[in-house]
Amino acid sequence: MTVELRNLHKSFGNVAALDGVSLTIERGEFIALLGPSGSGKTTLLRVMAGLEFVDSGDIVIDECSMHNVPARERGVGFVFQHYALFRHMTVARNIAFGLEVRPRSRRPPARGIEARVQSLLNLMEIGHLGGRYPEQISGGQRQRVALARALAIEPKLLLLDEPFGALDAKVRKSLRVWLRELHERMGLTSIFVTHDQAEAMEMADRVAVLRTGRIEQVDAPARLYAEPANAFVHEFMGESVQFRCLVANGRAWVDGLPDIVLPCRCPSGPAVALIRPHEIGLLPGPGPARVEAQHHVGPLHRARIALDGRVFDVPIPEGRWWPAAGQTCRLDLSSARVYPWPSDAAGLPRGGDRELDPPTPAAMLIEESSA
């Protein structure tokens, strides 16, 4: 089954939760909706399930518009963030619920329901918990019950809202692998919401990065990390160090580092260069960067670099030159990616250490001439 989201808009009062979201999800895909809180990812999940309604746009599942289809007829499995298990029912009754509320003509016989519940319990590896109440089992077990309950109705599409948000780190790790395997084994099409980029990267076939109700980029995790579409995605997908720069004629001059010029495809004007700490090269020789401290544990070696009032850690691979503490050095930023300066303040990545003001051409020219 395929899901097509066509230009979805949804606002709560003055706040746009979804601001023109379009996305196509292919059969069998495992998609992560990744974004900071308030980015609209949960709203997107809820409109797909029919728990919330869009102001405009359309959701098309298997060529069928969901426009006038209520939640109960969508056949979409939904796993809630805090599981929302029916507290007055046993685990088995919880799982059976979706089958028991079917109209008589489509309802399996009682024995068929029991068998299906037991097979789901076994699939979830909680076969012995059928008679317990939700408050009597652990968080990880509740998660499995919630999943079993959603799968009982054989949904075309499985939606999971922060599936691991309420679990401790250890359980989370093992459930991730397990859920991914389950998705494969059952041939599901699944979409899950998370604010944890590591989780999204590890589990999903593709990750959609959301910010203030818009999709910033949709790509496979590796590509998202290697080729972020903009400064926000770069910052969100992993540790970043940023530099102000000014672009003219396809070249970016980095503010405060007059000897560094980066090739880029940005239009002329203020811009920002982002680089992952491990991509920063340290070169011997007097330069603007000062090594504040060194620390090495095992094979890992890190230099704390102070530059222009900022401080960041640079990991240095074994066997490479590294400066002693107190020394100055030059920086190699040739792996940096240059993006136009974000037009809105909210889009500006927090620069790890301090906020950056956009560079002004005048200031840059003065610095350049003085250098």
Next chain:
Amino acid sequence: MSEAATQETQATRAALTILTILLLVLLLLLPLVVVFTEAFKRGLGGIVEALAEPDAIAAIELTLIVAAVSVPLNTVCGVAAAWCIARFRFPGRGLLITLIELPLSVSPVISGLVWVLLFGANGWLGPALDRLGVRIIFAVPGLILATAFVTFPFVARTLIPLMEQQGAAEEEAALTLGASGWQTFRRVTLPNIRWGLLYGVLLCNARAMGEFGAVAVVSGHVLGQTMTMPLQVEALFNDYDWVGAFTIAGLLALLALLTLAVKAALEWRIGERSGALL
């Protein structure tokens, strides 16, 4: 030094405890004892005699009828109102909450008087209804209206915090699993609120049967016709029929004690299930 200080505190504590117990005995226990001793003044025979009075039987019947109509009415309306308020955010929601609590803050006499002003012989709708031959004031419908008004808040007020605390997630889960609105209510919402609901209904019923002020205004005091138990108690008392008055008062007191016992049991039950919600 410190021992003296502790002892002083202990003495104060003891004094306060004794004072509280004295007050409780004086204000709560003594009246209860008086009610039953007065009722039994002429022995069991007196009580049987008092209860066999046609007017007494009529009063008991009327009280049961009024409660039997107003309590279910308020249960249904209360659940609907609580659901509305707990699940939706809409303009005027705050006003609705205030309106629901209004009967608690308004004097019961006023609660009765509004119906007289509306449906009485000189009221807004009274003459028109009179021409149709419909009697509301000084008749059973008036008693039911006044009682329903006074007892409206109990169910809704018990359920609103409970439903807000439980949230809508379970209901949403039921919807995504294919349940209809009614199935969701019957299988998910209702079981989740059942103890709270029972608690609210109990309080509502106790007040419905014991209400005096509002009912007194709309009743018209027609013996054997529009006298509920509390009104009957007053009438008998004014006639110096002490045994009769206290017998019916004793019945009401028994009802109160029963309510208290069930309420305590429910509170214990609710507290155990979901951690002190009330």
